[in-house]
Amino acid sequence: xxDRVYKVVLGAVAAIFAAxxxxxxxxxxxxxxxxxxxLGFSFLWSSNWDPTHNHFGxxxxxxxxxxxxxxxxxxxxxxxxxTALALAYLAPRRLRAPxxxxxxxxxxxxxxxxxxxxxxxxxxxxxxxxxxxxxxxFGWTGLFGGANQGVGLLLAGVILxxxxxxxxxxxxxxxxxxxxxDQVEGAMALGATRWQLLRKVVVPGARVGVLGAFTLAxxxxxxxxxxxxxxxxxxxxxxxxxxSNAGTIPSLIVSSFGEATGTELNVLFTAxxxxxxxxxxxxxxxxxxxxxxxRSGAASVAVA
Amino acid sequence: xxxxxxxxSADPILSRRAEIQRIASASVKRRKVYSKVGIGFCLVCxxxxxxxxxxxxxYTIAKGLPAWTTTFFTQxxxxxxxxxxxxxxxxxxxxxxxxxxxxxxxPFGILGGLFLAESDGRIAGAVRFAADILxxxxxxxxxxxxxxxxxxxxxxxxxxxxxxxxxxxxxPVIMRAAETAIRGVPTTLSEAGxxxxxxxxxIARRVILPAALPGLITGVxxxxxxxxxxxxxxxxxxxxxxxxxTNPAKPMEALPLAIYNYSSQPYNxxxxxxxxxxLLLMAVILVLNVGSRLISAxxxxxxx
Amino acid sequence: xxxxxxxxxxxxxxxxxxEEVFVAHEPGTSKVMRLEDVSVAFxxxxxxxxVTFDAYEKEVTALIGPSGSGKTTLLRALxxxxxxxxxxxxxxxxxxxxxxxxxxxxxxxxLRSRVGMVFQRPNPFPTMxxxxxxxxxxxxxxxxxxxxxxxxxESSLVAAALWDSVRDRLKVSASTLSGGEQQRLCIxxxxxxxxxxxxxxxxxxxxxxxxxxxxxxLIGELKDRVTIIIVTHNMQQAMxxxxxxxxxxxxxDRSGELIEFAATSKLFSEPDDPRTLDYVNGRFG
Numbered sequence: 001x002x003d004r005v006y007k008v009v010l011g012a013v014a015a016i017f018a019a020x021x022x023x024x025x026x027x028x029x030x031x032x033x034x035x036x037x038x039l040g041f042s043f044l045w046s047s048n049w050d051p052t053h054n055h056f057g058x059x060x061x062x063x064x065x066x067x068x069x070x071x072x073x074x075x076x077x078x079x080x081x082x083t084a085l086a087l088a089y090l091a092p093r094r095l096r097a098p099x100x101x102x103x104x105x106x107x108x109x110x111x112x113x114x115x116x117x118x119x120x121x122x123x124x125x126x127x128x129x130x131x132x133x134x135x136x137x138f139g140w141t142g143l144f145g146g147a148n149q150g151v152g153l154l155l156a157g158v159i160l161x162x163x164x165x166x167x168x169x170x171x172x173x174x175x176x177x178x179x180x181x182d183q184v185e186g187a188m189a190l191g192a193t194r195w196q197l198l199r200k201v202v203v204p205g206a207r208v209g210v211l212g213a214f215t216l217a218x219x220x221x222x223x224x225x226x227x228x229x230x231x232x233x234x235x236x237x238x239x240x241x242x243x244s245n246a247g248t249i250p251s252l253i254v255s256s257f258g259e260a261t262g263t264e265l266n267v268l269f270t271a272x273x274x275x276x277x278x279x280x281x282x283x284x285x286x287x288x289x290x291x292x293x294x295r296s297g298a299a300s301v302a303v304a
Numbered sequence: 305x306x307x308x309x310x311x312x313s314a315d316p317i318l319s320r321r322a323e324i325q326r327i328a329s330a331s332v333k334r335r336k337v338y339s340k341v342g343i344g345f346c347l348v349c350x351x352x353x354x355x356x357x358x359x360x361x362x363y364t365i366a367k368g369l370p371a372w373t374t375t376f377f378t379q380x381x382x383x384x385x386x387x388x389x390x391x392x393x394x395x396x397x398x399x400x401x402x403x404x405x406x407x408x409x410x411p412f413g414i415l416g417g418l419f420l421a422e423s424d425g426r427i428a429g430a431v432r433f434a435a436d437i438l439x440x441x442x443x444x445x446x447x448x449x450x451x452x453x454x455x456x457x458x459x460x461x462x463x464x465x466x467x468x469x470x471x472x473x474x475x476p477v478i479m480r481a482a483e484t485a486i487r488g489v490p491t492t493l494s495e496a497g498x499x500x501x502x503x504x505x506x507i508a509r510r511v512i513l514p515a516a517l518p519g520l521i522t523g524v525x526x527x528x529x530x531x532x533x534x535x536x537x538x539x540x541x542x543x544x545x546x547x548x549x550t551n552p553a554k555p556m557e558a559l560p561l562a563i564y565n566y567s568s569q570p571y572n573x574x575x576x577x578x579x580x581x582x583l584l585l586m587a588v589i590l591v592l593n594v595g596s597r598l599i600s601a602x603x604x605x606x607x608x
Numbered sequence: 609x610x611x612x613x614x615x616x617x618x619x620x621x622x623x624x625x626x627e628e629v630f631v632a633h634e635p636g637t638s639k640v641m642r643l644e645d646v647s648v649a650f651x652x653x654x655x656x657x658x659v660t661f662d663a664y665e666k667e668v669t670a671l672i673g674p675s676g677s678g679k680t681t682l683l684r685a686l687x688x689x690x691x692x693x694x695x696x697x698x699x700x701x702x703x704x705x706x707x708x709x710x711x712x713x714x715x716x717x718x719l720r721s722r723v724g725m726v727f728q729r730p731n732p733f734p735t736m737x738x739x740x741x742x743x744x745x746x747x748x749x750x751x752x753x754x755x756x757x758x759x760x761x762e763s764s765l766v767a768a769a770l771w772d773s774v775r776d777r778l779k780v781s782a783s784t785l786s787g788g789e790q791q792r793l794c795i796x797x798x799x800x801x802x803x804x805x806x807x808x809x810x811x812x813x814x815x816x817x818x819x820x821x822x823x824x825x826l827i828g829e830l831k832d833r834v835t836i837i838i839v840t841h842n843m844q845q846a847m848x849x850x851x852x853x854x855x856x857x858x859x860x861d862r863s864g865e866l867i868e869f870a871a872t873s874k875l876f877s878e879p880d881d882p883r884t885l886d887y888v889n890g891r892f893g
Contacts, residue, residue: 195341
C-alpha cells in the first residue's frame with residue numbers, strides 16, 4: 001500500500017471517529033428537543049411525574065441527581081484528599097504502591113456488582129445499623145425523617161462515593177506527589193511539622209489538579225446509572241430526607257424506558273439530553289484543570 | 305580588639321530572636337499534636353478507602369462461589385419459579401457481543417492511534433477532544449445513542465446494537481492507549497525504516513506496532529475490561545433474551561444485563577444466580593485489569 | 609614549604625589581588641557549632657566520616673572540596689534534614705550551644721528554627737506572596753502576632769537587600785521575582801526566624817554572575833547577624849566570603865573525610881596537607 005493510500009486510510013478512520021461524536025450529539029439532541037415543542041419548558045421544574053395522567057415533571061429526578069452527587073462529592077473530597085496525601089507522603093513507603101493499586105482497582109469493579117452488593121449487603125446494614133444510628137445522633141437536623149429502609153438517597157450517595165473515590169484519589173495523588181521536593185524541603189528546613197508542610201505547601205501547590213480531580217469525580221457521579229438505580233428506591237417524588245426513596249435522571253430513564261411511548265418517551269430523551277449536557281460540561285471543566293497542571297509542570301518556579 | 309558582648313535588650317535582633325524562640329518552644333507541643341492528628345486522619349482515610357474493595361470482593365466470592373455449579377454454566381436463564389436455571393445464554397451472549405466489539409474496535413482504535421501519533425494538526429486535536437468527551441460521557445447516553453442509531457433504524461434490538469454501543473465505549477480507550485504506546489517507540493526505529501526506503505504502512509506493521517505491542521495490549525485489555533462490565537449501554541440495545549441466542553442480529557442476553565434483571569427479584573435461587581454472575585463478571589474484569597497492569601509494569605521495567 | 613612566590617602564583621592563577629586573598633576581618637572567638645567525629649552513612653555505607661571542626665560566631669565557615677566529597681551530606685546533617693530518610697544514619701556529636709543536634713531527644717522542628725537553610729536552587733513557595741514567603745518560617749513556628757511578623761519581614765528583607773525593590777509589591781506572588789531575587793527572598797525567609805546559624809548549600813550555583821556577586825556581598829554583611837556555614841565548589845567564592853575553610857576529600861572507600869580545617873588565608877596559601885595544596889592549586893577538582 002502506498003504512503004498516500006495509507007494516509008488516506010488513517011485520515012478516514014479519524015474522520016469516522018469525529019463523525020461518530022457528531023452523530024452522537026446530534027442524535028441525542030434531535031431526540032431530546034421534541035418534548036419542548038410538545039410541553040414547553042415547564043416540565044423541567046415541575047416535580048409531578050405521573051405519565052398515566054400526562055404529567056411529566058422531571059424536577060424530582062434532577063434534584064435527586066444533584067443530591068446523590070452532592071453526597072458523593074462531600075464524602076469524596078476530604079476522604080479522597082486524605083487518602084491521596086497518605087499515599088503520596090505518609091504511608092510506609094513499601095505499602096504505597098500496593099495500597100494505591102488497591103484503591104485504583106475499586107474503579108475496575110463493574111457498576112452492576114456495586115449495585116448488587118449495595119442492594120443486598122449494604123442496604124440491610126444501613127437499615128439495621130447505620131440509619132437508626134444516624135437518626136438518633138443527627139435527627140435534630142431534620143435530615144433523617146422517615147422510616148429506615150436501607151435503600152434511598154443516603155445509600156445511593158454512599159455507593160456513589162465509593163465508586164468515584166478511586167478517581168479522586170488517583171489523580172490527586174499524582175498531582176500531590178508532583179509538588180517539587182524543593183518546596184517540601186524548604187518548608188521542612190524552616191521548622192514546619194509534617195502536617196504544616198502538607199497543608200501550607202503541598203496541597204496549595206497542587207490545588208489546581210486537586211480541583212480537576214474533584215470535578216472529574218463529580219462528572220462520574222452524575223452519570224452513574226445502574227448502581228444508583230438499584231439502591232435508590234426509585235421514587236418519583238422529591239426526597240424529604242436522606243432516608244427517603246428518590247430518583248435520579250439515569251434511574252428514571254432506566255426504569256421507564258422499556259414501556260415508554262409517545263410524550264413520555266420524548267421526555268425521557270430530553271432527560272438524557274440534559275444528562276449529556278451536564279456530563280460534557282463537567283468533564284470539559286475537569287480537563288481544563290488537569291491540563292493546566294500538566295502544562296505548567298505543577299507550578300514550578302523559574303530561575304533566571 | 306572589639307568586645308563581643310551585646311546588650312540583648314538593646315539589640316532588636318537578639319530580643320526578637322529570644323521572643324521567637326519563646327513562642328516556638330511554647331507552641332511546639334501543640335503543633336506536633338496537630339500534626340499527629342492530621343496525619344492520623346489521612347491514614348484513617350486510607351484505611352477507609354481500602355475497606356470497600358475487600359468487602360466487595362469478599363462478599364461476591366462468598367455469595368457467588370456457591371452458585372458456580374454445572375447448571376449455572378450450562379443452562380440458560382429460566383423464568384422465575386422454574387428451577388434449574390443458569391446463565392449460559394448470558395455468558396454466551398456476552399462473549400459474542402464483546403468479541404464483535406473487540407474485532408471492530410481493535411483495528412479501528414489502533415489505526416486511530418497511528419493517526420494521532422503521527423500528526424499534531426487541528427484534525428488530530430479534534431479527534432483527541434472527541435475521544436476525551438466520549439470517555440467522560442455517562443454510559444447511559446451511549447446506550448441511548450445505540451438505541452437511536454441502531455435499534456430504531458434497524459427496527460429491533462440486537463446483539464449488533466449492543467456491540468456497537470460497547471464499541472463506542474472501547475474505541476477511545478484503545479485509541480489513546482495506542483497513541484501513547486506508539487509515541488513511546490523511539491523515533492530512531494522508524495527513521496531507520498524510512499532510510500531503508502520502506503513504505504509507511506510497512507514501517508507501521510513491521511517496526512512500530514511490534515515495538516508498541518505491550519502498550520497496545522495494555523490498552524486493549526483495559527478497554528475490554530471497561531466495555532465488558534458496562535450494563536447501561538446494553539439495557540437499550542440488546543433487550544435480553546431468556547433463550548440461548550447466538551445470532552447477533554436478534555435480541556440477546558448478556559451477563560451484566562442478566563445480573564441486573566435478577567437483582568431485584570425476590571426469589572432466592574435467582575439472587576444466588578445473580579451473585580454467581582457478578583462473581584464471574586468481576587473476576588474476569590479484575591483479571592484483565594491486573595493483567596494489563598502487570599504488562600505495563602514490565603514494560604516500564606524494560607524501558608529502563 | 610610554600611613561600612611568598614608560590615602564593616603569588618596562586619593569586620595570579622586565580623585572578624585575585626593579594627588583598628582579596630588575605631581577607632581582613634575580626635574573627636569571633638566563641639564557637640557556635642561544634643562537630644565531633646560526625647559521620648553520615650546510607651544503608652551502612654559511609655558518605656562522610658569522622659568530621660571534627662568548629663564554626664565560630666560571626667564568621668563564615670566554608671565546606672570546600674571536589675564533588676562527591678560529602679560536603680552537602682554533611683551540611684544537611686547539621687539541621688537534621690536526613691531524618692526523613694530511613695536509610696540514613698548520622699553519628700557523632702553536633703553541639704549547638706548546649707544542645708546536641710544529633711541526639712534523638714532534640715526536637716528537629718525547634719532545631720530548625722535555630723539553624724536555617726538556603727538551598728542551591730531558589731525555592732520560594734509559588735502559591736504565596738513575597739510577604740507570606742518571608743514570614744512562612746515564623747508562621748510555621750507558631751508566631752501569629754501581626755506586629756512581630758511585620759517587623760521580622762521588614763528586617764529580614766532589608767538584610768537580604770530586597771526591601772527597597774519589593775516593599776510596594778509585598779502581596780505579589782513570589783514567582784514574579786528573578787532568580788537572584790528569589791534566592792534573596794529565600795535568604796530573607798530563613799533570616800526572619802532569627803536563627804543562630806545559617807546553612808547555605810551552594811546558594812549561587814544556579815545564578816548568573818551578577819546575582820552571585822550580590823549574594824556574596826550579602827553574606828559578608830550577614831555574618832554579624834548569623835553564623836554562616838556555606839558549601840561551595842567554587843574556590844574563588846570560598847576565598848572571597850569565608851573566614852575559615854574545611855576541606856573535604858573523597859577517600860578510597862568513597863566516603864568523604866576532613867583533610868584540613870584552617871583559616872581561609874592559611875588554607876589557600878600555606879596548607880598543612882599536600883592534598884589541600886593540590887586542590888587549591890587547581891590540580892584536581
